[in-house]
Amino acid sequence: MTAAIWGISLLWAIVFIYGIAGSIDFGAGFWAMVFFKEEHASAATIANRYLSPLWEVTNVFLVLFSVSLVGLFPTAAFVFGNILLVPGCLILIFLTLRTVFMVYAHSIDRYQQPLRVISGITGVIIPALLMSVFPIAQGNFLIQNHGRLTLSLTQLFSSPTTYVYILLGLTSELFLSAMLLADYSRIANDSTAFYLYRKQAIWLGPINMVWAFIAFFWIAQSAPWLEKDMLSQWPWFLVSGGFFVLGYLLTVSTRENLHLRFRLAVVSHVVQYGCAMIGYGRAHLPYLIYPYVTIQDSFTNSEMFRALIVVLILGIAILFPGFIWFWRLFLENRAYVSKED
């Protein structure tokens, strides 16, 4: 593997982690809005409790992504930065509103209701806007102008391709977050919330899968180069589908007392997305933005690459004990998860 391939793998790994963590984060905001009524109160509480300590860590992954893109592929950062001003700023505005109001709601109980709506709605809008970067990276909607690229916003928001990607992102987000919240409810010994979230996962899973097929056929239409490469990556997509079936069967067959089985279901769905992402990422190579930017000619110099890798490894090694402690205290801790308000 060349250094550039290592670099892009690292970047995809960050996208993957942010994708999973962000799905849970944004999805939990959405579910907390949907389940605000009395009879579902505990489900909303579970979603909120999951959110409280997690959003900061999720947010750092977004920053880590932009920093790594700049450090590893400076020229790609240049092109992306140059074209993404409007979608980027909109994402930032919604993200700011969402986060800040979530914290405000923590301090003022009376505002819980309206603030929950904000967090729920932005929990859908932000992933939608994030997903729109994928069709942009396929080279759609870009106009060459005095030697610099610009993005045509009217084309971006009027093209069906954009919405195909957005819906794929949203169904995945809601499906994954329902799975993880069900798992979290299970740890909390809250069977009402567990069955509620499991129910959502059970109907969302097939929809998500069907939409993935539709999206593929759409890609075949709009970006033949990508279709060809995706077909050659078929083993990854096949394995991904296999993990979906496995996870789905485990989910459907889980009852409350089968703890290990549900955890396995969650893991297989996460692996499912991992495999799909690897397949898609490999098909996208060598382009970061088709056909303008490839990973080789946007890659950073070798001194910077080496320095970045050293810093990354040292940083992760130093922070690792902190992560473990964090995990123990919040995500695996029955006392915290099921504590009364």
Next chain:
Amino acid sequence: MDHVHLARALFGMSLGFHIIYATLGVGIPFMVTVAEVSYALTGDHDYAVMAKRWTRGFTVLLAVSITTGTTVALQLSLLWPKFMQLVGQVIALPFLIEVFAFFLEALFMSIYVYAADRIPRRWRILSVLLVAIGAAASALLITDANAFMNAPQGFRLVNGRAVDIHPWQAVFNRALPTSDFHVMMTAYMAVGFVTAAIAAYGLLKKSHTERERKHQYKALMLSLALGGLFGLVAAISGDSAGKYLAKYQPEKLAVAEGLFQTQAHAPLVIGGWVSGTRQDVIGGIKIPDFLSWLATERLDGVVLGLNSFPRDTWPPLFLHLFFDGMVGIGTLLIFFAIFAWLVKTLRKQHEYPFPNWMLGVTVLTGPLAMLAIELGWIYACIGRQPWIIYHVMRTADAVTSAPYVGWMFVLFMLLYLLLAIGSITVLRFYFSRHPLSDDIDPSAPKPRRVVWLP
């Protein structure tokens, strides 16, 4: 406004907004650590209450500083893509290391806030200390990126391409020591005066009980002592920042003092309006030889004036007032802290030595300190103009070619307005619902020892 100015306005507004919350975010965890340690050492419950209430305020502010920080980090790429392309090749390290500082802060902040009741006190102090270290590190690292923009090194440009790159040389650039030192000290100083202002405001309220007054008074003393102490160090660090400028960025210093002719025995000018056409400062107070002394430590030292540089690379002349504003506020606050210390020493027998007018002045010191931070950054950033990277890249060449910057400016302005109103409302509401009397527990055990800070 043209495209570049709109982009500058948008970016400057975002940073100007972020920096308020970020500075508080650097200082408050430090104050909380001091309070927690004081509590551990003295057993005085008041310090535990301070730590608790400061932390409460901090969690609200932190949300704003994290989101606005994410905003500036991404806006850097969105508004100045050409600049970030070079950043990625040469000075990406501080940005990456900073991410780990954020992780550190975010992890231990969650632990300190959400798990405080489940971990022993020793670990609690350790977590808040790590929060303070994380915040300090993030400020130091981002300031390093800014220092690089002032003193770029570790690469050569050949036909617009960076070659011969040494990332660590870029990190340890010439501007790093002075600017990091100054930023850190001023942040601690400013937050000291902010908490002093809050305590003084509480003391001025008539409705308080004796017990609450005692608590506020302790908070006031601790804050003033730290603010004054760090103020002194901040002045020293500011002086070395000035000496750095004289050596490596003489245009910036010249514009700060309205100096046009390169000369020995250069005067220091306080106030006044710098006029480009008259090549002089109108109405300022001149102190002969003093600028030479400050810049070079010799009364006859030569200081470069603006005329030694091409006219189109002069920074805007109004910066003289920004610089004087920063230095003026700093000097005032230090004198005020010393004065307060004198009053306290002289009126030892009084339980509350400060008259009300002094408390009133203290309430003003907090906002003034924050104003000084703003003035300092605006001076530092605009003083570098027209360069985004000093003598390497012009701001106008770095800007994005995307349209709609003006609209984004309007949207972000509305957003920041909302956030400012929102965070003030939430803080007021929260603290009126949870008054001090709720936290001061009369049954708390008496202090084991005397208080170790005033």
